[in-house]
Amino acid sequence: MKPCKAAYKIVRDGDNEIFKGFGFRHLSDATQYYVHPDNQSYKNTTTLCQPIGEAVMLLTDFVISITEDAGTNGDICYSDTATQIYLDMPVQAEWHANNITSVYRYRAMLDNSSVRVGAYDADDNYIVSNPVSFTETFKIIPVLVLLLAQKILTDNAYKNAFLGFCDFPDAATFVNIHEDFYQSYKNNDYQVNYIDIKNSVPSYPQSFASEFSVIQENRKSVPQANDVVVTAFAADEFRDEFRELIPSLPDEFILPENLKTISNAIVSGDIRALLLHGPAGTGKTVSCKLICRETELPVMQTVNCTENLDEFILGKFLPEGDKIVFSESYVTKAIRYGGAIIFEEINFARPQHLAFLNSLLDDNGFVLLDNGERVKRHKNFRFFATMNLGYYGTKELNQALYNRFNAVCELSELPDDAIRRMLIARVPECAEQTDSLLSVYHKLKKKINNEELDMVISPRNIENWARLAKYEGYIQAAEKTIIPVAKCDRSVEEAFRGIIMLYKWV
Structure with missing residues (x-):
């Protein structure tokens, strides 16, 4: 049988709502949330079904429980290739309280294209069913949970989406998880049997409980950005006239949480050059200025590399009375006296106009001006750059320059x-x-x-x-x-x- 396609023909008697499924029902249209690239429906619509939706929610409940009890009340064990999987899954109490199912535990086993499943009552007795068909939801659901587990184990992007859903469940992610699974498994054919497998427990080397417990521990060990206090440069680190260039942004702009530790590294000097990249509209330039606002770092100049970057970026000769004198730019002033420079859309720039950055961002940073002067980089000089990826006209950043950034951060979206x-x-x-x-x-x-x-x-x-x-x-x-x-x-x-x-x- 093809479990994913069969699931669209199976629904609970007298109740077509997907339990815990954000109000969706069997055959609900969810096109506005997501359309998979491989969708082959006639109208290019996304349709949900009760068995897959409830399999997603059962597995979500189960993963949360096994990371909390370390697998003492069920687990999912699997081979190194995840072609063999054994599921021992209790059904959480709220499913019984809402009369969704009379099953208290599922056991299921996948061995390549062979699937065996069994359902058990409150006393852990095998629920006998005649005829042994899969037209009932309580039989098809453990098959789907088993295949969902395999999808998680073999697709890292899907695993990350699923774990994120476990932490912060929402309707849009639910639709994505449901549809991505369906599109991956819709044509997979399995030999499925409903049978008592309580005494047929295989020995597989890997375990959901152990793996996911480690993941949860690692998540907990990561310092929370909310606990980070951003430090600032001392007031005497910059000239008074330059302190007027510290950004003053409206209060509605706040520093992204993931940039607080970066800000402290910028103050200490561990980060001298920072590259922020991401799609348009994610606040890359604003984030640079927010870092400078919070750390009280003057922004000496913001350069748009699509328009304002040329061979005179460090300064140029200008007439002054009867003389020709070299007038240095604010970029050079920042290098000489300290302060920040922001290069917007750096990957739009012509490589020859960025050549000076190679020496500037080296350990012994300096620049050579057109008048022959060698300007050593001030200890409080900081360089920020932003770039979009995948847009017309953008270029790959030169690898030598890319390697000179002390940190590269992706901004997915404003908080x-x-x-x-x-x-x-x-x-x-x-x-x-x-x-x-x-x-x-x-x-x-x-x-x-x-x-x-x-x-x-x-x-x-x-x-x-x-x-x-x-x-x-x-x-x-x-x-x-x-x-x-x-x-x-x-x-x-x-x-x-x-x-x-x-x-x-x-």
């Missing part, structure tokens, strides 16, 4: 708190709708990323939406600010509208 503060500060009228605005933003962004669409949505789009909504309401305003992000792709436009219509707008 919700920062976006919320920005929206409320700039468009106070949207205060009651910020949760909905943020939710729509994340759903649209996830759809764009998951389907690898050639589109970009950023907090700027959401701000523009909120501003126009003051005059014509959110539904109409979206047609002029959010729907155009789809670049006239009609199917994507309809998906965007579907997401927006999920919310109540006032």
Whole structure:
């Protein structure tokens, strides 16, 4: 049988809701959340089913429990290649309290394309079922859980998504996990038998409980950014006239949590050069300025490498009275006296205009000016650069230069708190709708990323939406600010509208 395809024909008698499934039901349309690249449905829609949805939630409950009890009440053991898996899974009490199932424990075994499953009651007695068919949910679910476990064990990206879902469950990720699993296994055929396997426990070397407990311990051992206090440069480290260049940003902008430890390393000098990369609209330049604001580091100059970077970046000769004198730039002043320089979109720059950075960012940093002077790098000079990846006109950064950055950080998106503060500060009228605005933003962004669409949505789009909504309401305003992000792709436009219509707008 093909378990994933069979699951769409099986539903609990008198109840088609997916238990703990965020309100989804058997055959719910979830297209607005996600469409898998391999989707072959006639209308290119994403449809959920009760057995797969509940298998996802049962496995989620189980993984959380085995990391807490170290596998003393069940485990998933498997071979090194994960082609052989043994599942011993208790069903959590809330499934019984809500009359979802009378099964108290599942045992299942996968051996390549052979699957054996058994269901057990409260006394751990095998539940006999005649005829032995798989048209009942309680039989198909352990098969799906077993295959979900294999997907997790053999696909690191899927494992990370699933673990993230265990920590912070949400509807969009639920749809992704469901659909990615279905598309991976929809055509897989297995010989499936319902049979008592309580006394047929194999000995496999690997264990979910041990592996996931280590993962959880490692997560707990990572210092929480909330506990990090950012230090600042002493007031006398920079000239008074340069201290006026310390960024002053509105309070709605907050330093991303993952950059707090980076900030302290910048103050200490362990990081002299920092590269931030990520998609457009993720606040890379703002993050550089926030680091400088929090550490009280003057930003001497911000250089847009698509427009303002040329051979005169360090200075040039200019007429002064009857003389020609060399006038050094603020980049050179920062190198000489200390301070920060920010190069935006550094991978748009011509390589010959970046050549001076190789010597500047070396251990004994210096630059040679056109007037012949050799300027040694000040101990408080810091270099920031930002770059987008995968956009037209961008280039690979020279490897020698790339290696001179002490830290390279990816910014996936601005924190919700920062976006919320920005929206409320700039468009106070949207205060009651910020949760909905943020939710729509994340759903649209996830759809764009998951389907690898050639589109970009950023907090700027959401701000523009909120501003126009003051005059014509959110539904109409979206047609002029959010729907155009789809670049006239009609199917994507309809998906965007579907997401927006999920919310109540006032």
